[in-house]
Amino acid sequence: EEELTKHVALIGAFNEIKEAEQDLTGLVDEGLTWRLQQASIAKAKATRAVEEEYSDTDEDTLEMSKNLQNMLDNQIWVKKTR
Numbered sequence: 001e002e003e004l005t006k007h008v009a010l011i012g013a014f015n016e017i018k019e020a021e022q023d024l025t026g027l028v029d030e031g032l033t034w035r036l037q038q039a040s041i042a043k044a045k046a047t048r049a050v051e052e053e054y055s056d057t058d059e060d061t062l063e064m065s066k067n068l069q070n071m072l073d074n075q076i077w078v079k080k081t082r
Contacts, residue, residue: 009046013039 016039020032 006046009042013043013046016042 016035020036020039
């Protein structure tokens with residue numbers, strides 16, 4: 001389903017650009033600029049990785065980074081002798 005959504009968005013962006021090319025023979029106005037911008041946004045959204053769904057908040061990322069650095073500092077991979 002996600003791939004189909006991406007495909008539809010890419011086709012829409014392609015069609016919008018093709019239509020805008022035809023309009024370029026006339027006067028370029030803000031409407032044309034807006035349409036090209038919207039097509040570009042749709043294409044970017046369609047091709048962006050899905051990682052946003054799984055991204056952590058900045059606070060979570062900071063906490064994980066702090067914990068990881070602590071483990072590195074303590075060399076947790078080194079077996080402690082008793």
